[in-house]
Amino acid sequence: MxxxxxxxxxxxxxxxxxxxxEAAIVKMGVPARVIIPMVQHIGAPCEPIVKKGDTVLVGQILGDTGQYVSAPIHSSVSGTVANVGQMLYPGGGRVTSVEIATDGLQRPHESVxxxxxxxxxxxxxxxxxxxxxxxxxxxxxxxxxxxxxxxxxxxxxxxxxxxxxxxxxxxxxxxxxxxxxxxxxxxxxxxxxxxxxxxxxxxxxxxxxxxxxxxxxxxxxxxxxxxxxxxxxxxxxxxxxxxxxxxxxxxxxxxxxxxxxxxxxxxxxxxxxxxxxGMPLVKKIVTVSGNAVKKPMNLEVVIGTPLRDVFAFCGGFTTTPEKILMGGPMMGIAQFSLDVPVIKNTNAALAFDVKDAKPAPETGCIRCGKCVDNCPMQLLPLFINSAAVKGDAERLKRFHVMDCIECGTCVYNCPAKRRIVQSARLGKDILRNLAAAEKKGGRANA
Ligand code: SF4
Ligand code: SF4
CATH class of the missing domain: 3.40.50.11540 (NADH-ubiquinone oxidoreductase 51kDa subunit)
Structure with a gap:
């Protein structure tokens, strides 16, 4: 050991x-429809290779790309393609997705x-x-x-x-x-x-x-x-x-x-x-929990299952949830619709009432240094926060904002509840946009 x-x-x-x-994993079964986004990984998004009306089988490729940093996306169900188009996605916004009306038979594709x-x-x-x-x-x-x-x-x-x-x-x-x-x-x-x-x-x-x-x-x-x-x-x-x-x-x-x-x-x-x-990645184990969920459970879910079906399987809500998260409370992404589907990297669906969801009010930084003491990446979170708020790209670089893993430890420990993770994300966007603009400018001058 x-x-x-x-x-x-x-x-x-x-x-x-x-x-x-202590909750053993329960197989949830197949919902009436699944929504399978073509973006479920870091790297190039997949292009759908099926169209409306096609019959699909479990394990069949729905989308792929010739790019190395990418991965194919498979059907988690057997059924008929109901739609290919822009649909809600857990990462925010809409992306190209394949909607499938399931037949409940779960017939495997010959490649399996x-x-x-x-x-x-x-x-x-x-x-x-x-x-x-x-x-x-x-x-x-x-x-x-x-x-x-x-x-x-x-x-x-x-x-x-x-x-x-x-x-x-x-x-x-x-x-x-x-x-x-x-x-x-x-x-x-x-x-x-x-x-x-x-x-x-x-x-x-x-x-x-x-x-x-x-x-x-x-x-x-x-x-x-x-x-x-x-x-x-x-x-x-x-x-x-x-x-x-x-x-x-x-x-x-x-x-x-x-x-x-x-x-x-x-x-x-x-x-x-x-x-x-030969069965590819078509299902996930998902913890469904939080104080607004009637029966917290661990479920085996086919990828593409909408959150609405996942929560319904757990008895629904005890009250109207104030916050729904895909992932944990420290790094999860808040969802504004139950129509978003479980994707490859979903490990939890959480729902909270107003008591557990309401963020503490943000107040001024008191320079206590707790965020610095607790940052696992040894960054200076308070300075990242102020540099991002001011849009100061030079300072964001100097304080290594790109090394932030967005873990939220600094916010958890901060008595002023400064929105440091949001600042770090903003700071990264500022530097990425700057780099893209410089690259474009360089090409134009070449
Ligand atoms: S923990 Fe919060 S209040 Fe303390 S220095 Fe960091 S940002 Fe400021
Ligand atoms: S979110 Fe970033 S700055 Fe804050 S503790 Fe984690 S790594 Fe450090």
Whole structure:
């Protein structure tokens, strides 16, 4: 057993509120309609390759792109394409999506069959074909993560079993109910990609998951289960790498630059399952919770299921919710419609009443320094806040706003409740727009 008490620089002791820890995963079944957006990952959006009226089957490709940094998107159901067009999307606004009227039969596509590969290149091609993207939140394509850039090599796989956001227990339940498949995925990645060591990081508030994974890997000295402190944001990529290995990823660098690749427990399991059965990424485990939900649960949901159906399956609301979140309360995205669908990186759907949703009023910064003490990226959040409010691009660069992981730890600890995460997002937009304008200007002058 590995036990790390490596202390994160910063972080927050957020309340856990893991009400669904003991709630076994329930299969929700197929809704009448699903909406499958063509944007579910970082990178190039997919182009739909089906049209209205087409019959589709489970596992069939609905959209793809020739771009490397992208991943195909598959049908999670069998049925008929009802519409292809602009539809609401959990990231905000509307994106091209495929709406399918389901037939309830869940007939699989002919491509869903056991996969074979000759070498590492073939294997990575199959990882892309599985539609895998980072399932812990960011949505980075899996085949890109596993293929380090020239000059970098991976000597350790870090499997993320930390689930540090309050309320969310989907990964915890997944470990308890799918440990065998997680271990198969780890062994497969180790052997095909030649990765000598794997660390599985799980926080110390999940002793049953730690015990089970230790038992399942007891015969393999190359897999180490690391017990992590229960501290937010322990599951953030750079924090996890440091907690498991002691390696620090420098600002602006990637995990591959320190020889590491981080994958969620669901991701390694999906790779094993895809090679065995050929079924791509078409379903997600979602924690449905919050004080406005009648029956908080962990659900297995087909991708594309509208939030309306998800909450209805959990008995609906105890009151009109004041706030609906896709994701946890620290990093989740507020939703203004229940028509948005569950997508590949959805791990929670939360609903809160006015008591739990109302933000504390923002007051003036009192220069207490708590945000600085607690920022896990060792930034100066108060200065990012003021630079963004003033639109000062030079200072935003100087204070490394692009390194902010938008974890919200600074806001959680701030007595003035400064809107620092929103400022950081604004600051990033300012710098991105500036860079785009400079590039355009450079091209015009060339
Ligand atoms: S924690 Fe809030 S009040 Fe204190 S210095 Fe930071 S922004 Fe200002
Ligand atoms: S949101 Fe950004 S600035 Fe605030 S604590 Fe997290 S990394 Fe630091």
């Amino acid at each position: 590995g036990l790390t008490m490596r202390k994160l620089a910063g972080g927050a002791r957020v309340p856990h509120r893991k009400w669904t820890s 069959r056991p996969q074979t590969y000759a070498d590492k290149k073939d294997f990575l091609g199959l990882v892309r074909a599985s539609g895998l993207v980072g399932l812990g939140g960011a949505g980075f394509p899996g085949h890109v993560k596993l293929n380090p850039p020239p000059g970098a090599s991976i000597d350790c796989l870090i499997v993320n079993g930390a689930e540090c956001e309050p309320y969310i227990t989907s990964d915890y339940r997944f470990i308890l109910e799918n440990a065998r498949s997680i271990v198969s995925g780890i062994k497969l990645l180790q052997s095909v990609l030649g990765i000598p060591k794997t660390y599985v990081g799980i926080e110390d508030n999940k002793p049953a998951a730690i015990k089970l994974m230790e038992e399942m890997t007891a015969d393999d000295r190359n897999i180490e289960i690391v017990t992590l402190r229960s501290l937010y944001p322990q599951g953030a990529e750079k924090m996890l790498i440091y907690s498991c290995t002691g390696r620090r990823v420098p600002p602006g660098k990637l995990p591959a630059d320190v020889g590491a690749v981080v994958m969620n427990v669901n991701s390694v399991s999906l790779i094993a399952e895809f090679m065995e059965t």
